[in-house]
Amino acid sequence: MAAAETIQVGGPAPYVVTVGCGVAGQVASAAHGALRVGLIHGSEPAQALARIQRVLTAAGHEVTSIPVPDGESGKTLAVAQQCWNALGRNGFTRSDVIVGFGGGAVTDLAGFVAATWLRGVGLINLPTTLLGMVDAAVGGKTAINVAAGKNLVGAFHPPVAVIADLDLLGTLPESEYRSGLAEVVKCGFIADPVILDLLATDPTGLAQRSELVVRAVRVKAEVVSEDLTDVGRREMLNYGHTLGHAIESACDYSVRHGEAIAIGMVFAAQLARHCGLLDRASASRHRELIAAMGLPTTHGAPLADLLARMRMDKKARGNALRFVVLEGIARPRILESPDIEQIEAAYADLLPT
Numbered sequence: 236m237a238a239a240e241t242i243q244v245g246g247p248a249p250y251v252v253t254v255g256c257g258v259a260g261q262v263a264s265a266a267h268g269a270l271r272v273g274l275i276h277g278s279e280p281a282q283a284l285a286r287i288q289r290v291l292t293a294a295g296h297e298v299t300s301i302p303v304p305d306g307e308s309g310k311t312l313a314v315a316q317q318c319w320n321a322l323g324r325n326g327f328t329r330s331d332v333i334v335g336f337g338g339g340a341v342t343d344l345a346g347f348v349a350a351t352w353l354r355g356v357g358l359i360n361l362p363t364t365l366l367g368m369v370d371a372a373v374g375g376k377t378a379i380n381v382a383a384g385k386n387l388v389g390a391f392h393p394p395v396a397v398i399a400d401l402d403l404l405g406t407l408p409e410s411e412y413r414s415g416l417a418e419v420v421k422c423g424f425i426a427d428p429v430i431l432d433l434l435a436t437d438p439t440g441l442a443q444r445s446e447l448v449v450r451a452v453r454v455k456a457e458v459v460s461e462d463l464t465d466v467g468r469r470e471m472l473n474y475g476h477t478l479g480h481a482i483e484s485a486c487d488y489s490v491r492h493g494e495a496i497a498i499g500m501v502f503a504a505q506l507a508r509h510c511g512l513l514d515r516a517s518a519s520r521h522r523e524l525i526a527a528m529g530l531p532t533t534h535g536a537p538l539a540d541l542l543a544r545m546r547m548d549k550k551a552r553g554n555a556l557r558f559v560v561l562e563g564i565a566r567p568r569i570l571e572s573p574d575i576e577q578i579e580a581a582y583a584d585l586l587p588t
């Protein structure tokens with residue numbers, strides 16, 4: 236078994252992300268010092284859940300299991316309230332901790348509960364999906380959804396530790412895994428071309444899974460260490476997300492996040508090409524690699540609706556559209572208010588043939 240890798244995340248509240256096979260048991264030492272552990276979890280396989288409960292109990296922690304719905308439907312005020320009620324019933328104090336065990340939505344919710352209970356208790360993220368490991372569990376943003384939109388109510392509350400046990404990916408449905416790979420390839424395009432080479436050799440990402448996860452986490456760790464509160468460099472992590480978010484919301488979130496941002500990255504590359512920023516070969520590399528990974532590269536919905544949604548994106552300034560684009564591989568920059576003709580031309584490149 237390959238040794239576990241640790242990645243340091245800096246900033247005002249530094250922590251370590253551990254990536255490896257069979258590392259989930261480290262949750263017990265990460266919870267050191269806490270008497271009670273609130274284990275907020277989705278519908279994880281019974282064996283994996285029992286193991287986490289067992290190691291925590293064996294280490295002397297009083298474990299309160301708090302099951303929540305999987306996916307975005309669990310990121311609600313009502314579910315957060317159920318969690319707070321469970322913590323209250325079990326006498327959770329400032330020195331107790333929350334463990335978020337599940338996919339990205341579960342760790343977002345667990346983070347929000349940890350950020351708000353007694354104005355903030357410790358959070359350990361134990362992601363069970365690839366998307367969670369390389370994106371949602373790392374970075375310190377926590378949120379729930381409200382009627383006005385996704386992730387609109389939340390707090391910056393970095394975890395005290397993130398433990399990414401690659402063995403947990405064994406039961407992940409293939410489509411979920413592939414969706415997570417979209418965030419991995421994004422890290423390749425914006426910062427680490429070795430990721431692109433690894434995925435070009437093995438588009439399933441299975442042969443070099445550990446290295447891909449470690450490299451993607453390093454990219455995110457480096458960026459959020461410098462910009463926890465998303466006022467600067469962190470925006471580059473939004474590559475492919477301006478159109479991607481619009482597609483997700485237009486489809487009422489029936490499309491997977493990774494699929495939507497895959498299309499968004501192909502669009503961003505074409506947009507950069509039409510604006511004279513990115514060469515044709517690099518733009519084509521996006522489409523070819525993303526397609527080889529089994530992710531979508533085309534989209535045929537009316538542009539007008541997506542444009543309206545993009546203008547309402549959290550990242551938009553007033554009515555101006557902002558895109559993260561590349562001036563070359565691993566050279567991201569912001570493109571503000573491109574001409575509508577350039578947007579239309581880039582979007583036309585996405586139409587299915």
Ligand code: GLY
Binds near residue numbers: 370371372375377
């Ligand atoms: N929790 C995800 C992030 O901070 O980006």
